[in-house]
Amino acid sequence: QYLHDAHTYAGWKYGFSDTKIRKNKKLKEDVELEEKFYLDGQNKGYKLEELKSVWTEIVTVASGGYRFNKSHATCYTVITYQTAWLKCHYPNYFYSALLTSKIDKQDEVASIIAECKRKDIKLLPPDLNTGTDEFTPTKEGIRMPLNYLKGVGEGVIPEIIRLRPIKSLSDLFERRTKAIVRKNVLVSLIKAGCFDFEGDRAYMMYKLDMLNRTKTQIKNEHVCGFYADDESVYMKWEKESLGMYLKKHPLDNHNPKSFYDYKEGEDATVVGEITEISERAQKNGKLMCFISLSLPCGVIKSLVFAGIWESQQIKDVAVVGNIVYVKGKKSGDSILLNDMEILKLLETNEI
Numbered sequence: 001q002y003l004h005d006a007h008t009y010a011g012w013k014y015g016f017s018d019t020k021i022r023k024n025k026k027l028k029e030d031v032e033l034e035e036k037f038y039l040d041g042q043n044k045g046y047k048l049e050e051l052k053s054v055w056t057e058i059v060t061v062a063s064g065g066y067r068f069n070k071s072h073a074t075c076y077t078v079i080t081y082q083t084a085w086l087k088c089h090y091p092n093y094f095y096s097a098l099l100t101s102k103i104d105k106q107d108e109v110a111s112i113i114a115e116c117k118r119k120d121i122k123l124l125p126p127d128l129n130t131g132t133d134e135f136t137p138t139k140e141g142i143r144m145p146l147n148y149l150k151g152v153g154e155g156v157i158p159e160i161i162r163l164r165p166i167k168s169l170s171d172l173f174e175r176r177t178k179a180i181v182r183k184n185v186l187v188s189l190i191k192a193g194c195f196d197f198e199g200d201r202a203y204m205m206y207k208l209d210m211l212n213r214t215k216t217q218i219k220n221e222h223v224c225g226f227y228a229d230d231e232s233v234y235m236k237w238e239k240e241s242l243g244m245y246l247k248k249h250p251l252d253n254h255n256p257k258s259f260y261d262y263k264e265g266e267d268a269t270v271v272g273e274i275t276e277i278s279e280r281a282q283k284n285g286k287l288m289c290f291i292s293l294s295l296p297c298g299v300i301k302s303l304v305f306a307g308i309w310e311s312q313q314i315k316d317v318a319v320v321g322n323i324v325y326v327k328g329k330k331s332g333d334s335i336l337l338n339d340m341e342i343l344k345l346l347e348t349n350e351i
Helices: 002-010 014-022 031-043 048-061 070-089 089-101 105-120 155-164 169-177 183-192 200-211 214-219 232-241 312-317
Strands: 268-283 287-295 298-303 323-331 334-342
Touching: 002 014, 002 031, 002 048, 014 048, 031 048, 070 089, 105 287, 105 298, 155 169, 169 183, 169 200, 183 200, 183 232, 200 232, 214 232, 268 298, 298 323, 312 334
Parallel strands: 298 334
Antiparallel strands: 268 287, 268 323, 287 298, 323 334
């Protein structure tokens, strides 16, 4: 763009400007070139004051400064407007595309899903007859991809597509290629809610066990055990199969205020499940820690500086899977931890 300025104001050819401006390592000290720009510009009818302003901008940019190219700014403006328009008028399509673009980053997916929940956008379990390897927008909400389920690899999806339409668990069980759609795949599909159209998940797990009986068990009319038809069990199953809580988070009632409702720098308190712990060395060599916390509003990072992380009391609490009460200050999308303790639940079946 500044090469174009030199062409417009001084009439310089682009090749000349490229050599004398872009490749000129001593441009700031090149008084002779500056005077030439003013002279050539005045010969084209421009005022000296305007030429000096343009030259200052050219020198600033060409000497390592930063200016945003107008053509880039225009493109970004158009894209930003289009994105905002889609997000406003077609949120299911917008968030489906966003989720698909982040499909390999589970923490980011969990945070986006939490944002969808705040906007009353439903996240639906994978559909055996319409599901793909992407998040799919529907009138009812956003359909999860089949390959997002634990144990459902790339080879399973073509097999499921081949078997469509799938009318029931028995239908899939009998027609599947056993080497591809194994029992663990069927368990994951049930726990994620893929057979909710046929019955509740506890019953479908029981039905799978009945279908999977040995010949001897069938001959002896063996009846398999029943599963607890309980909401807390379903939440655990969703976490096992999807890697996250979909319909309901077990800590919904323990966070009266969303983390994102706190202001920057404000004291914040959150209750979350520890999903990941990562130690890193500070410049002084001491270890600090990043702790990922699963909250109803999404996954956030808890930053623990070395001075606090050295406390054995904190380290004893910081265990993956623990439900913890965290105090600290909000810093962007993270919380700077001051204190942490295990949450004492009133009932063991709350989680």
